[in-house]
């Protein structure tokens with residue numbers, strides 16, 4: 184066990200090495216790719232072994248598609264090839280060895296030909312496949328963008344607290360079934376009390392673009408006030424402080440949100456979308472947008488969008504929301520339309536300026552997922568934070 188622990192520490196140390204040891208040709212990039220693809224492949228193979236328990240029923244058509252297994256095969260081959268390349272290029276062999284080991288383990292338990300060993304579908308499942316696809320898709324989309332267009336160029340991919348933020352991804356992906364079910368409970372309850380068939384028929388028949396923009400606006404309006412309440416009410420603030428405790432912003436940072444805040448925020452914001460009868464196509468298109476958009480606004484991207492940023496929330500706008508300085512306190516609550524902050528007096532976007540840093544003054548939130556989960560329920564003798 185201690186050998187496994189030591190190996191884990193060595194892998195972590197290698198992932199977090201300083202820039203001089205990560206340069207192109209050093210075998211670091213291939214080593215990281217080998218480890219990431221190897222672990223991703225291994226987890227996907229495990230989800231194929233117990234699809235009823237560890238894969239989403241919604242991804243069944245994907246798993247039935249022959250390209251899914253071809254894709255998994257490519258991931259495993261890629262993991263092996265990049266790990267081998269790292270072993271050739273790099274003197275320190277930890278990443279290469281780890282990549283080869285997890286890829287071989289994935290192959291030994293069935294690889295891309297893995298069949299289910301656990302039959303049937305119990306009522307509860309964990310979205311292990313969702314976690315892998317989620318991180319691979321978002322990571323491969325945003326990491327290259329953050330490398331080429333970084334706002335903070337010195338920020339490492341494996342920056343401080345990256346493991347904590349990845350763990351937030353893991354928990355909300357694994358518990359996707361519970362989150363989705365609970366998210367819709369308030370909206371379904373309201374709809375049962377106030378069915379409004381005429382309004383729903385009218386809204387559902389509107390052109391797609393109108394529905395899509397209307398969903399964006401109504402969701403953002405609700406989100407604005409729920410978000411503002413999370414800042415203003417001390418007992419709610421302790422939940423939201425977890426999100427604001429991130430000292431580095433990038434594609435992973437947005438995932439850091441207290442589980443109960445995710446539930447509260449999602450269940451409130453879906454109410455207008457669900458109750459007013461928007462079409463399923465418009466709702467699904469919006470869910471895809473907000474999935475990418477919420478990652479985008481936290482990303483370490485220097486894109487300026489001089490005209491666009493007046494009308495749509497950009498990374499710089501939301502980075503100001505996370506700013507550690509006094510001028511960033513309680514500003515920029517909107518997630519799509521800065522207009523809402525202009526209307527309600529909370530707009531703050533100084534020309535050409537970015538916040539000096541991120542997080543909370545005095546950093547009152549403890550480190551680690553479980554400590555942060557318990558944080559809102561604990562008494563803190565300290566005065567409330569002065570920064571949001």
Ligand SMILES: [Zn+2]
Nearest residue numbers: 410414423504
């Ligand atoms: Zn906030």
Ligand SMILES: [Zn+2]
Nearest residue numbers: 426437481501
């Ligand atoms: Zn945020």
